Amino acid sequence: MSILVVGSVAYDAVSTPTASLKQSLGGSATFFSLAASYFAPVSVVGVVGEDFRWEDLHMLEEHGIDTGGLVKRPGKTFRWVGEYGQDMNEAHTLDTQLNVFANFKPVLPAAARKPPFLFLANIDPDLQQAVLGQLQDRPRLVGGDTMNFWIQGKGDSLAKVIGAVGTLLINEGEIRLLTGEPNLVKAARQVLRQGPGMVVVKRGEYGAICFTKDDVFATPAYPLETVVDPTGAGDTFAGGFMGYLAATGDLSIASVRRAMIVGSVMASFTVEDFGPARLQSATAQEIQERYREFWKLTYFDGNGERPLPRRTSVGA
């Protein structure tokens, strides 16, 4: 089944302790759609400026991404300037230039109003609501993301979006801010009471954890010796996650667990280079191999058939 993503397409300027890149293709919709494209047909709705490079559009299309909903407007493409410190866990935003994104009003092409899978990437919750209002059919799954800026500035509108999505994908710090609850399990339960059937909390280098009413699944991130630029890892995770679910059409808990690993696999490629450079060059074989690496990373014999050793005198 196919996925529609509505989000940002950007040029990022990123500095890390060891390197920097001035004009790096970025934006939530970019990372999401590239990651998802390995598994399912993806259409992107967004806006770019006149400076958007032909080769970037070409690269997206080479990945089979339908860019018919990616409109070009007079002006410059959305621009984010950020830097990372030694720990690489948190980006510090130095500058944000909305440019053509300032007047972005997402319009779903007529053919895109019945998407079986929809991802509302991190944009103004008013726009996320506007997208939901254009749907002609209820999708099988709507995923949504947000960020501190909207949690603090547009809480009421965001609450409506959260009430309407099936899966909220959100950073650990953001879910704590959203709920005012420092305990992650309580915070997730609180969001589940607001509507979503599933909450996926992204924890950067510590992996991700997925809560439903009856299930919890956690995975560490892939331990990498080379982390160049974490920008876009969360959106990449979401793309791999939803891409897998759309490809299989299977929303069972077993499938969601595999989707969590696929998201983690795709994110592990993204952080290995600036922008989407590594992600876009991943091969199906590399993806399959890294999926298996995750299994080796986390597997233990634990299905209870072998009882733990115990001293009979203690804790009986």
Place this chain on the structure above:
Amino acid sequence: MSILVVGSVAYDAVSTPTASLKQSLGGSATFFSLAASYFAPVSVVGVVGEDFRWEDLHMLEEHGIDTGGLVKRPGKTFRWVGEYGQDMNEAHTLDTQLNVFANFKPVLPAAARKPPFLFLANIDPDLQQAVLGQLQDRPRLVGGDTMNFWIQGKGDSLAKVIGAVGTLLINEGEIRLLTGEPNLVKAARQVLRQGPGMVVVKRGEYGAICFTKDDVFATPAYPLETVVDPTGAGDTFAGGFMGYLAATGDLSIASVRRAMIVGSVMASFTVEDFGPARLQSATAQEIQERYREFWKLTYFDGNGERPLPRRTSVGA
């Protein structure tokens, strides 16, 4: 096989955002030996003051812990005063009173000089070296821990200890400080080059990760709705980890992976109440159940027999 642990026994005063306890049994050797006692015979070498409560000694002995090496000296028991903020991840030390610990010189009883398993808990590396010097046989496994204070103040002595242990168990922030390397994989590889065959990095609420030359295993921590007091969780992890290995005598990678889960299981009990209150009341059945909960938390179908869906046109 049995384990000898050399470390601190303390009374802690702990404050959290919701509660506080003034005279809580603590110390690295306490948490370690309680956790290990569920699996293997444990002897503890340490020092307490005249104020050490009979009921605390009794509780340790009820867990089958050999306290013959726990000597009582004139003065007060080592005391740590700390508090936790909202995130519960980092303790802030408000006061440390060494008391009888100031003149502690560990002496292994004659019968304890050939321990098959030895754990050098977080104490002065000079003392850790003194313990190693009293051994009459090379143990099957020596585990060691340390902390920022010794990394910064006694680096040379600590380097000798690290060169002599088989497994270093250390916090994430501490291994970064120890190696000067922000990347965890590189930091672990650096320690592995210094002697240990295994490095276990404790990541608090994010779980733990184990590196050997040829293997990496990572586990998330158990997501708990109630975290009362994280004090001692790392030592508890070490106790469960080494306790399992000593009980089975099996140092294979498969066994080490199970030991990582057992350590995580035991630590998940410790954080549920102040001091060792919850850990000491755990039953063998609860431990077995939570082990199985870890399996449910992390299991996914990933051994590669089911290929991932792929779009033939992308990433071929």
